[in-house]
Amino acid sequence: MKKTVKGRWRLAVALGVVATLGVSGCGLNEDNSSSSGSSDTVLRIGTTTDVSNFNPLQSLSKTDSWILNAMYPHLLRIDENAQKAPELAKEYRYEDDGKTAVFELRDDFKWTDGQPVVAEDVKFSAEKIMEYKLGNVAAKLTWVESIEAPDATTVKFKLSQPYAPFAEGVGFWMSIVPKHVFEKAGDLSKFPNDSNWVGAGPFVLDSMTKGQRYVMKRNEHYPLAPEGKAAVSQVEYRVYPDVNTMMLALRNGDIDLMGTPVPVSAAKTFENDSKIKLAKVGALGFAHLTYNMKNKYLADQEVRQALSMSVDTKAIIDAVLQGDGQQMAGPISPIFAEYDNTEIQPYPFDPAAAKAKLAAAGYKDANNDGFFDELSFGVACDQSNANITRVVQLFRESAAKAGIKLENECVERNTFLTRTKNGEYDIDASQWGVFDNPMDQLRSTYLSSNPGGINYNLLESAEMDTLINDAAGTTDPEAFKAKIKNLDKVVHEQAYLTPLYVENFQFAYNASKFTGFAPSPSDLLGMVTAYSLAQVTPVK
Amino acid sequence: MSAPVLTEQAIPPVAPATTKRSSWYAYLRQPTVALSVLVLLVMVLMAVFAPLIADEPSGAGPDVLQPPSGAHWFGTDDLGQDIFAQVVWGTRTSLVIGLAASLIAIVLGTAIGLAAAYFRPIDAVATVITDVMLALPTLPLMIMLAAVVSPSVGTLTLIIGFFAWPEVARLIRSQGLVISAMPYIDGARVLGASGWRIVTREILPAVVSLMIVSVLLTASRAVISEAGLSFLGLGDPDAWSWGRILLNAQRSGTIAIAWWQTLFPSLAILLLVLAATLAGLRFNDTRDPRRNGG
Numbered sequence: 001m002k003k004t005v006k007g008r009w010r011l012a013v014a015l016g017v018v019a020t021l022g023v024s025g026c027g028l029n030e031d032n033s034s035s036s037g038s039s040d041t042v043l044r045i046g047t048t049t050d051v052s053n054f055n056p057l058q059s060l061s062k063t064d065s066w067i068l069n070a071m072y073p074h075l076l077r078i079d080e081n082a083q084k085a086p087e088l089a090k091e092y093r094y095e096d097d098g099k100t101a102v103f104e105l106r107d108d109f110k111w112t113d114g115q116p117v118v119a120e121d122v123k124f125s126a127e128k129i130m131e132y133k134l135g136n137v138a139a140k141l142t143w144v145e146s147i148e149a150p151d152a153t154t155v156k157f158k159l160s161q162p163y164a165p166f167a168e169g170v171g172f173w174m175s176i177v178p179k180h181v182f183e184k185a186g187d188l189s190k191f192p193n194d195s196n197w198v199g200a201g202p203f204v205l206d207s208m209t210k211g212q213r214y215v216m217k218r219n220e221h222y223p224l225a226p227e228g229k230a231a232v233s234q235v236e237y238r239v240y241p242d243v244n245t246m247m248l249a250l251r252n253g254d255i256d257l258m259g260t261p262v263p264v265s266a267a268k269t270f271e272n273d274s275k276i277k278l279a280k281v282g283a284l285g286f287a288h289l290t291y292n293m294k295n296k297y298l299a300d301q302e303v304r305q306a307l308s309m310s311v312d313t314k315a316i317i318d319a320v321l322q323g324d325g326q327q328m329a330g331p332i333s334p335i336f337a338e339y340d341n342t343e344i345q346p347y348p349f350d351p352a353a354a355k356a357k358l359a360a361a362g363y364k365d366a367n368n369d370g371f372f373d374e375l376s377f378g379v380a381c382d383q384s385n386a387n388i389t390r391v392v393q394l395f396r397e398s399a400a401k402a403g404i405k406l407e408n409e410c411v412e413r414n415t416f417l418t419r420t421k422n423g424e425y426d427i428d429a430s431q432w433g434v435f436d437n438p439m440d441q442l443r444s445t446y447l448s449s450n451p452g453g454i455n456y457n458l459l460e461s462a463e464m465d466t467l468i469n470d471a472a473g474t475t476d477p478e479a480f481k482a483k484i485k486n487l488d489k490v491v492h493e494q495a496y497l498t499p500l501y502v503e504n505f506q507f508a509y510n511a512s513k514f515t516g517f518a519p520s521p522s523d524l525l526g527m528v529t530a531y532s533l534a535q536v537t538p539v540k
Numbered sequence: 541m542s543a544p545v546l547t548e549q550a551i552p553p554v555a556p557a558t559t560k561r562s563s564w565y566a567y568l569r570q571p572t573v574a575l576s577v578l579v580l581l582v583m584v585l586m587a588v589f590a591p592l593i594a595d596e597p598s599g600a601g602p603d604v605l606q607p608p609s610g611a612h613w614f615g616t617d618d619l620g621q622d623i624f625a626q627v628v629w630g631t632r633t634s635l636v637i638g639l640a641a642s643l644i645a646i647v648l649g650t651a652i653g654l655a656a657a658y659f660r661p662i663d664a665v666a667t668v669i670t671d672v673m674l675a676l677p678t679l680p681l682m683i684m685l686a687a688v689v690s691p692s693v694g695t696l697t698l699i700i701g702f703f704a705w706p707e708v709a710r711l712i713r714s715q716g717l718v719i720s721a722m723p724y725i726d727g728a729r730v731l732g733a734s735g736w737r738i739v740t741r742e743i744l745p746a747v748v749s750l751m752i753v754s755v756l757l758t759a760s761r762a763v764i765s766e767a768g769l770s771f772l773g774l775g776d777p778d779a780w781s782w783g784r785i786l787l788n789a790q791r792s793g794t795i796a797i798a799w800w801q802t803l804f805p806s807l808a809i810l811l812l813v814l815a816a817t818l819a820g821l822r823f824n825d826t827r828d829p830r831r832n833g834g
Binding site: 242243244247248262263264265266268269315318319320322383384386389390392393394396397407408409410411412413414415 | 599604619686772794
């Protein structure tokens with residue numbers, strides 16, 4: 001207890017400092033002089049915040065990854081249909097009954113200092129991640145016993161046991177860094193990588209002004225671009241902490257693309273603007289209400305089911321997302337069509353039935369205030385997430401009809417993250433950003449050992465552990481799908497979480513200046529993946 | 541029992557009973573004062589009778605982001621909720637926090653200010669503390685505190701009140717110093733009155749008018765603080781407040797297309813603060829003996 005209080009104070013001090021700096025940092029975006037001369041080949045993108053960590057193996061921030069992913073290649077990428085597509089790797093396969101994953105690399109990727117990108121770079125990146133437990137990829141490399149690079153274009157990962165989505169997960173998430181540059185740095189967990197960048201993506205950072213801009217120069221060798229290099233000679237990220245300002249900047253022509261999605265409610269902003277176009281992509285995550293199993297009452301399946309019946313997801317999608325979203329039943333998103341168990345149906349919105357269910361389960365309203373005496377929960381959420389705060393507001397009102405008293409605990413973002421980390425919540429209302437495959441999702445959200453750190457249920461169930469580990473070791477694709485579908489059903493019946501919606505994201509760009517973006521699903525990837533930026537061409 | 545008699549003859553700032561009525565009348569007859577007091581009265585009525593004026597904003601409606609019209613006087617937000625209702629209900633939170641926080645600040649500030657003015661040893665310590673508190677950047681500090689504790693109307697009131705007392709303490713102390721140097725205080729002391737009695741019975745009545753002014757000024761500052769904290773996402777998420785309406789507009793990216801969502805709550809803040817400040821300043825003027833020729 002003492003520890004968390006101390007942690008909060010530290011957080012609070014940090015917040016105070018950030019607030020002071022933030023106030024002084026506002027309004028520094030007026031200087032537009034640098035790009036006026038050759039503005040037709042400079043693509044200017046709006047981002048919301050500064051880069052917090054330039055080390056691609058370590059950084060976990062969404063906005064960092066926009067810039068870093070354009071510099072450091074990945075083995076695989078996610079295409080517009082949410083499928084894995086080749087990037088640095090031409091192909092991958094399993095050998096040895098699934099205990100060896102083999103990647104065949106392209107031979108035409110080059111680092112900006114002229115060196116080719118080779119298998120040793122991949123081996124080095126993976127080994128350093130395992131050695132220093134860097135970023136979120138370390139958990140995905142758990143099963144690796146050894147890595148071999150028999151020639152310049154082949155990498156073999158030897159696994160301790162077969163794990164079906166190993167190659168997909170590692171291939172998509174792991175950044176490949178230049179061995180000849182990074183090995184000089186020593187301890188990579190302390191390597192800031194904040195100058196003299198060497199990359200192999202379509203663009204590489206050249207200079208930056210904190211709080212204002214990040215200038216990236218074109219890599220003259222990028223084989224995935226139509227002409228061997230990107231058509232745009234320079235990409236410049238500009239910092240706009242407030243989405244309203246960023247939208248105005250796009251309208252005024254100060255930027256050409258918004259990295260962050262346009263809020264649904266604000267899409268009208270661009271309605272009468274012929275130059276600005278919106279591109280729509282799906283999501284790789286979803287919004288959800290997750291119940292803390294350490295709470296005595298939330299540990300009761302009846303209560304969780306009743307809560308699920310008190311959320312009007314249809315109305316939420318209509319009101320909060322203006323109808324632009326999909327309903328979900330279990331924890332597997334419809335974007336993974338092969339794994340989504342279509343037999344299960346969302347809990348019907350019926351507060352009266354929920355109330356009856358709770359009464360039948362023995363809950364009483366002795367003081368006749370319209371609420372069951374024991375059932376009072378706090379719903380924690382991040383105050384800066386416009387959609388989720390609205391959801392909590394509506395959830396609170398509809399749950400009251402079922403006799404469940406909810407308290408809105410939407411707090412400032414960093415406080416929320418700390419509380420989430422420490423399990424200080426009853427119900428967690430939040431959004432999962434990107435799951436690239438359902439197996440990784442189930443492992444990180446329901447295993448007792450909590451390898452991904454996002455088991456927000458704080459669930460410790462031997463039965464779930466067995467089901468998940470059994471599925472993870474299954475190599476036969478059909479049996480694997482059946483097991484995932486079964487897990488989908490179990491989680492739904494247990495109502496460990498109430499999935500809210502899968503939303504669509506809209507990205508706004510200046511179509512009178514640039515065209516050819518190749519958007520991928522989710523707001524992590526969106527329009528600003530390395531592949532997409534390499535395809536962009538200026539409008540003549 | 542002779543002390544009060546001395547008081548009434550000697551304290552200049554407290555007007556004799558017979559002229560009290562006419563001075564109130566003179567005060568209210570000033571057009572700015574009349575307008576300000578009217579605005580404050582309307583706000584108070586709106587806060588008290590909010591449920592009769594508009595339903596508490598809830599749920600979601602089909603009329604999303606509608607500009608002001610007969611059906612929605614102040615337009616609607618991105619959920620289709622009526623902004624007028626939000627502003628009316630926001631008046632409650634703003635006024636409650638404003639008044640309660642300023643009461644906390646007044647009680648703390650007056651106690652510390654008077655103690656510092658009369659008891660020399662306390663003065664040194666209290667002045668240093670007051671100076672330190674005045675030098676602190678209050679907004680970041682309030683943000684810190686509000687992030688640590690769970691946001692609710694109660695905690696916000698405490699936080700804002702706690703950071704507002706130093707100004708009051710300083711005002712009261714300077715007035716208190718003048719009073720405690722007056723001959724009638726020496727007289728009281730000679731007659732054997734205790735320190736407690738002198739402070740509460742002799743000095744306190746002489747600074748009451750200053751306290752009334754402070755209540756108004758501090759309350760208007762507290763309203764701004766509350767709106768600021770709510771706008772930064774540190775307000776009570778269950779209570780409507782003007783800052784929260786602004787936050788909703790900013791967060792949902794509608795500032796550029798839905799001017800009504802920011803204009804009306806901002807106007808409400810402006811009106812309340814302006815009215816409170818003007819009423820306070822004019823009150824101070826009418827009570828100033830130098831201006832009124834004693």
